[in-house]
Amino acid sequence: QDKIINLKISLWVPPTHPLVKSTQEWADSITKASGGTITATVFPAEQLGKAFDHYDMVRDGIADIGYVSPGYQPGRFPVINAAQLPFTVANATGGSAALDSWYRKYAPKEMADTHFCMAFVHDPGALHSTRKKIVLPSDVKGLKVRPAQQTMGELVTTLGGTNVQASAPESRDALERGIADAITFPWNSIFLFGIDKVTKYTLDVPLYTTAYTWTMNKDVYANASAAQKKVLDDHCTTEWAVKLSAPWTEFEHAGRDKMKKAPGHEVVELTPDQVAEWRKAVAPLQASWEKQVAAKGYDPAVVLGDLKKALADKQAAF
Amino acid sequence: MNAMDSFIAGIEWIAAGFVGLVAADIFISVMLRYFFSYSIPDGYDFGRLFLGILIFWGIAATSYRGAHITVDLVWESVGPRLKRFIDVFATLVLLLVVTVQTIMLFDKVAQTKAQNVLTYDLQIPTWPFFLVAWLGDVAAVLLIAVRTFRLVFNPKSVNEEHSTAPVE
Amino acid sequence: MTQNFVAVSGFVLLFALMLLRVPVGMAMGLVGVTGFGLLAGFGPALKLIGQTSMRTVTDYTFGVIPMFLLMGAFVTNSGMSRELFRAANTFIGHLRGGLGLATIAACAGFAAISGSSVATAATFSTVAYPEMRRFNYPQSFAAGTIAAGGTLGAMFPPSTVLVVYGIITEKDISRLFMAGIVPGILAVLMYMVTIMVIGMVRPDMLQVAPKSNWAERVRAIKDVWAPLLLFFFVIGGLYGGLFTPTEAGGVGAGGAFIIGLLRGKLNREKILMSLLQATRTAAAIFTVLIGALIFGYFLTITGTPQKITAFLGDLGLGRYGVLLLILLMYLVLGCLMDAMAMIILTVPIVYPVIVSLGFDPIWFAVIIVMTVELGLIHPPVGMNVFVIKSVVPELTFSKIFRGVAPFIVTDLVRLGLLIAFPIIATWLPSHL
Numbered sequence A: 001q002d003k004i005i006n007l008k009i010s011l012w013v014p015p016t017h018p019l020v021k022s023t024q025e026w027a028d029s030i031t032k033a034s035g036g037t038i039t040a041t042v043f044p045a046e047q048l049g050k051a052f053d054h055y056d057m058v059r060d061g062i063a064d065i066g067y068v069s070p071g072y073q074p075g076r077f078p079v080i081n082a083a084q085l086p087f088t089v090a091n092a093t094g095g096s097a098a099l100d101s102w103y104r105k106y107a108p109k110e111m112a113d114t115h116f117c118m119a120f121v122h123d124p125g126a127l128h129s130t131r132k133k134i135v136l137p138s139d140v141k142g143l144k145v146r147p148a149q150q151t152m153g154e155l156v157t158t159l160g161g162t163n164v165q166a167s168a169p170e171s172r173d174a175l176e177r178g179i180a181d182a183i184t185f186p187w188n189s190i191f192l193f194g195i196d197k198v199t200k201y202t203l204d205v206p207l208y209t210t211a212y213t214w215t216m217n218k219d220v221y222a223n224a225s226a227a228q229k230k231v232l233d234d235h236c237t238t239e240w241a242v243k244l245s246a247p248w249t250e251f252e253h254a255g256r257d258k259m260k261k262a263p264g265h266e267v268v269e270l271t272p273d274q275v276a277e278w279r280k281a282v283a284p285l286q287a288s289w290e291k292q293v294a295a296k297g298y299d300p301a302v303v304l305g306d307l308k309k310a311l312a313d314k315q316a317a318f
Numbered sequence B: 001m002n003a004m005d006s007f008i009a010g011i012e013w014i015a016a017g018f019v020g021l022v023a024a025d026i027f028i029s030v031m032l033r034y035f036f037s038y039s040i041p042d043g044y045d046f047g048r049l050f051l052g053i054l055i056f057w058g059i060a061a062t063s064y065r066g067a068h069i070t071v072d073l074v075w076e077s078v079g080p081r082l083k084r085f086i087d088v089f090a091t092l093v094l095l096l097v098v099t100v101q102t103i104m105l106f107d108k109v110a111q112t113k114a115q116n117v118l119t120y121d122l123q124i125p126t127w128p129f130f131l132v133a134w135l136g137d138v139a140a141v142l143l144i145a146v147r148t149f150r151l152v153f154n155p156k157s158v159n160e161e162h163s164t165a166p167v168e
Numbered sequence C: 001m002t003q004n005f006v007a008v009s010g011f012v013l014l015f016a017l018m019l020l021r022v023p024v025g026m027a028m029g030l031v032g033v034t035g036f037g038l039l040a041g042f043g044p045a046l047k048l049i050g051q052t053s054m055r056t057v058t059d060y061t062f063g064v065i066p067m068f069l070l071m072g073a074f075v076t077n078s079g080m081s082r083e084l085f086r087a088a089n090t091f092i093g094h095l096r097g098g099l100g101l102a103t104i105a106a107c108a109g110f111a112a113i114s115g116s117s118v119a120t121a122a123t124f125s126t127v128a129y130p131e132m133r134r135f136n137y138p139q140s141f142a143a144g145t146i147a148a149g150g151t152l153g154a155m156f157p158p159s160t161v162l163v164v165y166g167i168i169t170e171k172d173i174s175r176l177f178m179a180g181i182v183p184g185i186l187a188v189l190m191y192m193v194t195i196m197v198i199g200m201v202r203p204d205m206l207q208v209a210p211k212s213n214w215a216e217r218v219r220a221i222k223d224v225w226a227p228l229l230l231f232f233f234v235i236g237g238l239y240g241g242l243f244t245p246t247e248a249g250g251v252g253a254g255g256a257f258i259i260g261l262l263r264g265k266l267n268r269e270k271i272l273m274s275l276l277q278a279t280r281t282a283a284a285i286f287t288v289l290i291g292a293l294i295f296g297y298f299l300t301i302t303g304t305p306q307k308i309t310a311f312l313g314d315l316g317l318g319r320y321g322v323l324l325l326i327l328l329m330y331l332v333l334g335c336l337m338d339a340m341a342m343i344i345l346t347v348p349i350v351y352p353v354i355v356s357l358g359f360d361p362i363w364f365a366v367i368i369v370m371t372v373e374l375g376l377i378h379p380p381v382g383m384n385v386f387v388i389k390s391v392v393p394e395l396t397f398s399k400i401f402r403g404v405a406p407f408i409v410t411d412l413v414r415l416g417l418l419i420a421f422p423i424i425a426t427w428l429p430s431h432l
């Protein structure tokens, strides 16, 4: 007779976010497969703690499973940030599959005090601006940009811009008030947060993505019975990483066409030469990332090489 | 006793100094943005880290002065003996809570150091700021212990500001 | 142990600790951690303390609280309350009950800088009370007018109560500020009418003071224009898009500091005093914020907010029935605790109910501020009343409450108007 486990699943996105519904489906599938011995309650909207703290919350058992954004804490999880390097991931479907299968090797060390379940990326986001049209890297100089995560923050600094920090809901205000001139954001979330009302230009290039993990408390996993462990393992797979994030991927992906059709919005496309110029401009970011990873005892060439290979295998390399 | 009082005053000045720093950080950031289109690197992170320091050092002073937000309905309506009993009880609970908080905060500071969490722009470690904030909580424990001791053995010397310095 | 049992015991223990004068924030934290520990293990519960404390005190958006407090402290210590009162007095002091009218007008002006109703009441106890007594206004009338005028402090922007409501419910603080303006003006007008009616009914009670000439009026205006301009700059800039709420507070504090220095009203001692006052009050508010967050996490895992929403929905009272029930609860709680503690403790539970009933959250912010402010002046416990008593020891509680009574009636009428015509609160934020 297996002991009943009730999982507290914590997310920091609002209840309307596509991820909340797919989390519920994931949890229901676990309940069904375990014959009802594993149940779950989903807590969206930071009800158990702030977005920044989700990794620690899971490690400490405040939540049993958490949706973690490793890039929120600059310096802490350098390896997984490889996926956040600009112009690395081209699409989320293949990108999530590649990230998950690649990071499985590194998670036990980099996220040692939790049980890794899966990892995924969001559909690549773009650079949106209010007044100034951005085409080349030099256009960012002197701009105030609200970056999505720390890698983007570094990008802004590298290109001679300055960072403005604001939460996603505050971002619209910041742009409207001229506190920020531009923002890196996924395509459809721009509409979800009403930011499209204040932006005019979007640079159509898979500038960045953010890597996320789905992380489990170690004791919860250790204390499960063999049968329950198998159910959990079966739900912590690369297939599930893609499946869980699929509704969100589709949602964001639809935003690209929506933006192109939206009146008063210009979507800027780049020539191969211009793309090459961007790649050159962001090169220092990779160097800085390599330094961080090397400091933690990894070989950056191997780490990034493996990721790029996995991405190429899944048709998700840019 | 005089040494104690200047110690408390010192703690309050540390907190007050940081509130001034936060205000200056924000004020100057806004002015630079509008007049020179320039942002102080890590102005945002400095603002919030100083805020943390000011609040914990402020909690130390507030706890000592009995200036926390309290419900005084029962306390107001009982005699001096019961009043004193309530005071001692409340201070002991306060001591317990703040002591536990201080221990757990140390854990947080140590972890932040181990995790190598950095600021956004300059990428400097955040843990030293957390450490300074934590020292404020340590001061709070010391001051509450002093307050408890004085309440039990020398009630007249307790600085009771509550009735004239309400909060909100 | 069932979730419901732990949740109910938690509330009982919380109230017991608070009545034994354990600081509200500490009581919430203690009960929250204990309850969380019983349901989810004490290891996680203890970790919640360090996590929540550090995250809360280093949240940039919460910086708005000490900044507006500092702005208010600089302005208060520059002696603005006296100047405002004098200015108002030169214009309307000669009417019947004129000193009372001037007190209300000066409170409104002061409210435009101060975020706190208690601070407003405390300030005018020292400024307006002696003046009204000099003209033989009854003690009860003078104290009642100041207690009521004080409540304007939280109604007009900036308002710490509205800031905290905005933080808890994640509503735009600048919109909340705008929502308070028209109801605040309504309050001023209704208080003034109340005073004029008292003056008509009891002309012997409220003497008439001599009329000021225009030279005196111009001189008085010269003293107050700079800080009032600062108010329009800060609140206008906040709404018009120059800065975020935290920045507005920082700009206000910096501006108040510079104006005070230039006018020679701030010396070293007053500057240090202002910094200290802002620090102490901010620390007290953050203590409650931290405690409330921890208590909130505990309530989350017990599912209490959903259960209360369902329970109130099942009562069959209709949406206005439930609203009245909630407002009654606030009036009762107003007998126990001050505005900030009440807001922080109850809004996380009440807010989902209000939203599920289809009420406008911005409108409800104004309703809730009015209700908790009423709690500050209604018997048996009222923070504003205590403050006035502590500044003016010659007063008795019964005298103050007697003086406050007509204003409580006015406030209830105003509350009824706001419920009947929500547009009073919602018009301005939706048209700017």
Ligand code: NA
Residues within 6 Å of the ligand: C110, C111, C112, C113, C114, C115, C116, C152, C153, C154, C155, C156, C157, C158, C159
């Ligand atoms: Na105000």
Ligand code: NA
Residues within 6 Å of the ligand: C334, C335, C336, C374, C375, C376, C377, C378, C379, C380, C381, C382, C383
């Ligand atoms: Na009351």
